[in-house]
Amino acid sequence: MRKLPGGIRHLPDYFDRAEQQALVDAIRLVVAEAPLFVPRMPKTGKPMSVRMTNCGPLGWVTDKERGYRYQPHHPETGNPWPAIPERLLALWRDVAEYEKPPQACLVNFYTDAAKMGLHQDKDEQEFQAPVVSVSLGDTCLFRVGGQERSDPTMSFKLNSGDVVVLGGQGRLAYHGVDRIYPATSTLLKNGGRINLTLRRVTP
DNA sequence: AAGTCGCG
DNA sequence: CCGG
Incomplete structure (x- = not known):
């Protein structure tokens, strides 16, 4: 059996189908208020393949000119981000x-x-707090390694409703998504995958 | 390099 | 050519 690197926890099926649907509904409201945008790489301006938005007091954004950062407002509308849905705050607790x-x-x-x-x-300024991630919709192949890019990696599938926690020694683990498996879930009517990532930015 | 390409 |  696979052995995850230290500090990485995979909680399969954390959310049941009804909870997943409620989360999708909540995220639709977030997106209506804070439209998806295309993140761009620092300096080169190359677009990433995902579209993103945020909720909470701070949001992660990136663009060619200013690079990766957290800021309290949407980069295009200038409006503050919507609140984090209560069910996600409960997950964090x-x-x-x-x-x-x-x-x-x-x-x-x-x-x-x-x-x-x-x-x-x-x-983030605070690495004592973990990163908590929720998968919704199509299955993906998730890859995780250690704190150095050259460390060995392993990969496993994340299904809709799964939660991953990167904490302790795993907080700064390299990770990524190698591929999406199309049409593996019926949760999202238009297909695809949503990932929600909860983070503490300041101590 | 939160991308891209090269290698096996 | 495709995947790790």
């Missing part, structure tokens, strides 16, 4: 083992061809 609530919930939309290269979540 359940699994994070961290006193304060998450400040950012990044919402990533993956189409069939979308990927996410291996990277670390290191734009």
Whole structure:
């Protein structure tokens, strides 16, 4: 059996179907208020293959000029991000083992061809808090390694309703999404995958 | 490089 | 050519 690197927890089927549907409904409201945008790589301006938005007091954004960062407003509308849905705050209280609530919930939309290269979540000031991730919709192949890019990696599938926690030694683990398996879920009427990532930005 | 390409 |  697969052995996950230290500090990485995979909680399969954390959310049942009804809860998944309720989360999708909540995210639709978020997207209506904070439209999806195309994130761009620092300096080159190359677009990433996912579309994204955020909820919470802070949101993760990136563009050619200013690069990766957290900010309290939507990059295109200038409006503050909508609130994080209560069910996600409850998830954090359940699994994070961290006193304060998450400040950012990044919402990533993956189409069939979308990927996410291996990277670390290191734009936060607080690494004591874990990163908590929720998968909704189509199954993906998730890849995780260690704290150095050259560390060995392993991969496993994430299904709709699964939760992954990157905490402790796993907090700065390299991770990414190698591929989406199209039409493996009926949760999203237009297909694809939604990933929700909860993070604490400041201590 | 949260991408892309090269290698096996 | 495709996947790790």
